[in-house]
Amino acid sequence: xxxxxxxxxxxxxxxxxxxxxxxxxxxxxxxxxxxxxxxxxxxxxxxxxxxxxxxxxxxxxxxxxxxxxxxxxxxxxxxxxxxxxxxxxxxxxxxxxxxxxxxxxxxxxxxxxxxxxxxxxxxxxxxxxxxxxxxxxxxxxxxxxxxxxxxxxxxxxxxxxxxxxxxxxxxxxxxxxxxxxxxxxxx
Amino acid sequence: xxxxxxxxxxxxxxxxxxxxxxxxxxxxxxxxxxxxxxxxxxxxxxxxxxxxxxxxxxxxxxxxxxxxxxxxxxxxxxxxxxxxxxxxxxxxxxxxxxxxxxxxxxxxxxxxxxxxxxxxxxxxxxxxxxxxxxxxxxxxxxxxxxxxxxxxxxxxxxxxxxxxxxxxxxxxxxxxxxxxxxxxxxxxxxxxxxxxxxxxxxxxxxxxxxxxxxxxxxxxxxxxxxxxxxxxxxxxxxxxxxxxxxxxxx
Numbered sequence: 548x549x550x551x552x553x554x555x556x557x558x559x560x561x562x563x564x565x566x567x568x569x570x571x572x573x574x575x576x577x578x579x580x581x582x583x584x585x586x587x588x589x590x591x592x593x594x595x596x597x598x599x600x601x602x603x604x605x606x607x608x609x610x611x612x613x614x615x616x617x618x619x620x621x622x623x624x625x626x627x628x629x630x631x632x633x634x635x636x637x638x639x640x641x642x643x644x645x646x647x648x649x650x651x652x653x654x655x656x657x658x659x660x661x662x663x664x665x666x667x668x669x670x671x672x673x674x675x676x677x678x679x680x681x682x683x684x685x686x687x688x689x690x691x692x693x694x695x696x697x698x699x700x701x702x703x704x705x706x707x708x709x710x711x712x713x714x715x716x717x718x719x720x721x722x723x724x725x726x727x728x729x730x731x732x733x734x
Numbered sequence: 735x736x737x738x739x740x741x742x743x744x745x746x747x748x749x750x751x752x753x754x755x756x757x758x759x760x761x762x763x764x765x766x767x768x769x770x771x772x773x774x775x776x777x778x779x780x781x782x783x784x785x786x787x788x789x790x791x792x793x794x795x796x797x798x799x800x801x802x803x804x805x806x807x808x809x810x811x812x813x814x815x816x817x818x819x820x821x822x823x824x825x826x827x828x829x830x831x832x833x834x835x836x837x838x839x840x841x842x843x844x845x846x847x848x849x850x851x852x853x854x855x856x857x858x859x860x861x862x863x864x865x866x867x868x869x870x871x872x873x874x875x876x877x878x879x880x881x882x883x884x885x886x887x888x889x890x891x892x893x894x895x896x897x898x899x900x901x902x903x904x905x906x907x908x909x910x911x912x913x914x915x916x917x918x919x920x921x922x923x924x925x926x927x928x929x930x931x932x933x934x935x936x937x938x939x940x941x942x943x944x945x946x947x948x949x950x951x952x953x954x955x956x957x958x959x960x961x962x963x964x965x966x967x968x969x970x971x972x973x974x975x976x977x978x979x980x981x982x983x984x
Contacts, residue, residue, distance in 0.1 A: 571816060571817055572817070573810070573813065573817035576809070576813070576817075577806070580806060580809070584801045584805070585798035585799055585800055585801065586793070586794070586796055586798050588798070588799040588800075588801055589796030589797045589798050589799045590793045590796040592796075592799055593796055598799075601799070602801065602802060602805055602808075605801065605805065606805055606808045606809050606812065607812075607967045607969065607971075609809040609812070609813075610809060610812035610813055610966070610967055611966055611967060611971075613809075613812075613813045613816060613817075614813070614816060614966045615966070623779065623780075623783065624783040624786070624787075625783075625787065627790065628783060628786040628787055628790055631786070631790060631793050632756075632786055635758065635793075636971070637967075637971065639758045640970065640971055640972070640973075643974075644970060644974070663797060669792060669795055672795040673791055673792065673795055674791060674794070674795075677788075677791035678788060678791075679788045679789065679791045679792070680791065694757065695792070697757040697758060697759055698756075698757050698758070698789055698792055699792060701758055703759065703761070704759055722754070722757070722759065723750050723754070726749065726750050726753035726754065726757075727746055727749065727750055729753070729788075730746075730749045730750075730753065733784070733788055
């Protein structure tokens with residue numbers, strides 16, 4: 548197809564390793580694990596707060612990566628975003644599941660997030676070079692805070708509304724509008 | 735609100751929906767619809783990928799945490815049976831092939847586990863069948879769980895019987911996208927985690943396989959949307975359709 552020529556094809560180390568995983572090569576999975584597991588655990592821990600749950604999410608994510616590697620298509624996206632999408636999906640289902648079953652003493656969402664995960668702290672850590680940082684800076688701190696709380700801590704609309712004492716409808720429409728501004732800025 | 739049947743989203747709507755999906759803000763039904771759209775709407779899929787690429791900059795700011803030594807061994811056991819053993823690529827002597835295949839078979843833990851499990855299952859089925867045959871009178875359920883959707887609508891009921899049978903009866907139809915199935919789980923102990931007790935392609939009455947799993951009052955049952963072959967991890971991975979806990983009949 549003509550349009551495919553304009554699409555980037557991803558051929559880095561992760562993409563190569565994923566293609567090998569699809570052929571059943573466990574060593575390729577191990578290479579991804581060596582390269583990415585500490586950062587993946589950091590991402591899962593930001594979402595899930597508890598170390599044991601974060602490890603569970605990373606373990607499940609690697610099993611899923613290996614099982615589904617055959618579905619990874621380098622024409623459609625980068626290996627890294629594919630892997631982190633699996634990790635985030637898995638972490639969020641553990642997070643929501645944990646909240647829904649209500650058997651734990653403290654719901655995770657109410658556990659205090661480390662200051663490290665505070666929207667403005669995360670903002671300061673964003674690479675100067677990233678387009679996302681430049682575009683988030685165009686939003687007011689409050690509005691970008693909503694987007695960052697959702698992505699970094701995995702909060703739902705309702706939890707963000709509760710935490711910031713804002714009406715639910717306001718949170719929903721502000722996030723939507725922020726996304727549209729971001730989209731315009733990111734191009 | 736009824737879900738929008740309109741497949742054509744304007745570009746801003748599409749990008750906002752893709753952004754909300756990547757932020758993890760969509761709930762059960764919206765999430766499942768977005769997952770379905772990923773397979774059918776290339777523009778939506780491309781928008782999702784763009785958001786993921788941009789937001790990855792945020793994941794990159796996470797403080798790295800050194801995994802425990804057990805993490806990799808957990809992954810290895812999770813993928814056991816899927817990985818190609820390295821020895822398979824080594825050339826084998828033609829004469830040895832037959833005997834080594836038998837040796838592989840003979841030493842296959844998978845087969846013996848399967849045989850042991852089938853044996854155990856047959857024993858349970860026989861026992862349940864026997865009790866059932868002897869005691870047809872006890873038709874009334876011992877415990878009942880009504881599974882509610884997020885909007886608190888009753889979606890299904892789980893009945894447990896004195897003879898060990900457990901069944902699930904749907905109370906309303908449930909949308910199951912192509913390539914997906916409904917998986918039923920039970921949770922009696924958070925330390926053990928949820929266990930799969932059934933997989934159905936659409937909402938229909940089904941017996942649940944609790945086998946020798948514990949069953950008690952206040953035990954959680956839930957239905958999640960999973961790939962057609964069932965959850966790939968052995969734990970719920972998709973959105974929860976409905977859930978409820980058992981209560982004793984008076």
